[in-house]
Amino acid sequence: MAATSEHHTVRAVLDRFFAAEAAYLAAGGPGRAPFDELARCLTPDVTLLQADSLPYGGVYRGPEGIESFMARMSEYWTSLEFLEQRFVINDDSAVVFNRGTLTARGSGRRLETAVMQLIGVRHGLIAEIRPFYWDTLAVARTLAL
Incomplete structure (x- = not known):
């Protein structure tokens, strides 16, 4: 089955988003990296x-809410490296399996983990993100919470 143009649109916005997320954390987060x-x-x-x-749990709304989330996340992590990503894409949504390594800001400890995300897309933009972590306890332990 050939991919539809919606499939390409969803994949393109996801690729841009994940690259921008990793770059934002690598640059140091708010005040050091543009959120644009x-x-x-x-x-x-x-x-x-x-x-x-x-530690950065909750519901975040609007781009300013996502920026607030990214600021909170960057208080805990200095980097995010994607080791593997798998995409299952429908016309207006995707399930994305992300396996990656995070580095804790306070200790430098590294965590390799996985997150499955259900992502809704509307008019070529991300409208909803619902991440499901493989092990939130491992996140807390790595951050020494």
């Missing part, structure tokens, strides 16, 4: 739902 590239991937009413058990 991430914002260009998001709808005005985007929603991110993070597990409450994470």
Whole structure:
């Protein structure tokens, strides 16, 4: 089955978003990295739902909410390296398996983990992100929480 143009649109915005996310963390987060590239991937009413058990858990709304989340996340992590990504894409959504390595800001400890994300896309932009972590306890332990 050939990929539709919607499939290509969804994949393109996901590729841009994940590259911008990694670059934002690598640059040091707020005040050190522009959020513009991430914002260009998001709808005005985007929603991110993070597990409450994470130190940056909660519901974040709008690009300013995602920027707030990224600022909180960058307080804990200095880098995000994607080791593997798998995409299952429908017309307006994707399930993305991300396996990667995070480096803790405070200790320099590294965590290799996986996150599955359900991502909704509307008009070529990300409208919703629902991440499901393989092991939130490992995140807390790596961060020494």
